[in-house]
Amino acid sequence: MKAAIYRGAKDIRIEDVDKPTIQPGHCLVKVAYCGICGTDLHEYESGPILVPGKTPHPVTGCSLADGICLGHEFSGTIEEVGDNVAGDWKRGDRVVIEAVISCKECYACRSGCSNACAKLGFVGISGLGGGLAEYFLSPAEYLHRVPEGVSLRQAAMSEPLAVAVHAVRRSGFQKGQSALVLGAGPIGCFLTKVLIAQGASKVIISEPSSTRRSKAALAGAHHLFSPLEDDIPARVRELTGSDEGVDVAFEAAGNERALDAGIRSLKVRGTLLNVSVWSTPPKVDMNELVFKERSILGASCYKDDHPTVMHALGSGLIRLDDFISAVIPLEDLVDKGFRELLENNENHVKILVCPSGDMSL
Ligand SMILES: [Zn+2]
Ligand SMILES: [Zn+2]
Incomplete structure (x- = not known):
């Protein structure tokens, strides 16, 4: 063969x-x-x-x-x-x-x-x-x-979709919550589809490339910003309430600026879920976690997520x-x-x- x-x-x-x-x-x-x-x-x-x-x-x-x-x-x-x-x-x-x-x-x-x-x-x-x-x-x-x-x-x-389903599950995301996705490469786009299918009230994208932003728009993202032109935490608060922020953020860019913007865009007790693999360790402002009681979690591959994936595809919930x-x-x-x-x-x-x-x- x-x-x-x-x-x-x-x-x-x-x-x-x-x-x-x-x-x-x-x-x-x-x-x-x-x-x-x-x-x-x-x-x-x-x-x-x-x-x-x-x-x-x-x-x-x-x-x-x-x-x-x-x-x-x-x-x-x-x-x-x-x-x-x-x-x-x-x-x-x-x-x-x-x-x-x-x-x-x-x-x-x-x-x-x-x-x-x-x-x-x-x-x-x-x-x-x-x-x-x-x-x-x-x-x-x-x-x-x-x-x-x-x-x-x-x-x-279904394999990259399982990665996204697992990440969303690990983040503790609940129907009706708001989400920020940092990076609209393939995984950022799959995450967007899953968040929309699971009833996110808002999916906000931060992505420097306009071509990639258009892919995320195709995936159903509600708001799209460029971190090169926009102050992401400020834009997020315009959309969620002046002192609020998103419930969950997904780091899918593997870049320190995106990670920092993701943490600062979270509401009190919000969660940042990291799906990126990093080539160099990023610097994290721990006080941004301490004083707002925010969490950072990691997610790797998938485990027991394929039944959810197959159901989402089979029912047409995700195409x-x-x-x-x-x-x-x-x-x-x-x-x-x-x-x-x-x-x-x-x-x-x-x-x-x-x-x-x-x-x-
Ligand atoms: Zn892969
Ligand atoms: Zn083992």
Whole structure:
């Protein structure tokens, strides 16, 4: 089968590799669509970062020397069901996979937080295959059924949608509350969709790029500001009440100014939820937390969020069609996928790759 194999920065090749053979407890999934994520882009640009370089990943035992098949945001259909598979999976079932790989032994895993595992890994990053290939051999426990009426294209975006659903849940957000989203990249846009679907009274966006602001507007954001032109905490108070602020803020920019504006935009006892991964530690004015009794929380990946995601997609509460900016065959992955995203990132939310070449699905 054809697979996109990552061998280091700027080195991804479409290679002919062995099609995986069915194993007990696994289902062989024929990949329909796989999204390219910012994480993949970072690996391509300046990796290996999360991809295990010289030291093999402690759970998968794989490293860069083996060649890593990328792709963790994908949908497909089951082609073969292995022995001893729990659940009623059968050939032809439409599925998405949950990409978190965990050790099942550490404190986090034992306490139901495998998304915070000490040996955390990911399908399509840590080895054992990925979605930028014609087939993926999936442990049955990673599978979730795609509801009827939801296209496999939309379903391919259920992974980043799960990240947003998890972040909103972790923030303690309640229906009717107001929210500020700092950064309108793909995750900022997914967060906006989730907040609107869950009944936010106001979703305010802070994003310097006008192209990205227009994507957030498409996602349903109520108010859009540029941190380069607007004093964000002041604009927030014009919208919420002169001494009030938002109930929750989401840091999805990974930038100190955005973090600071997010904290200052919170009401008393408000919560800032950080979804960004930081390359350098930011400075935080702790007195802004102390005297207003505000909280900062973190959220990583997802855990038990896929049922909510599948229900939101299946019921039509969330539609993601307008987030697909291009669909490309696997052969065009580097030129029309990675290079396009590096050069024209702002014009895209999601580029989907179709490894089988059958774009009728
Ligand atoms: Zn991702
Ligand atoms: Zn663990």
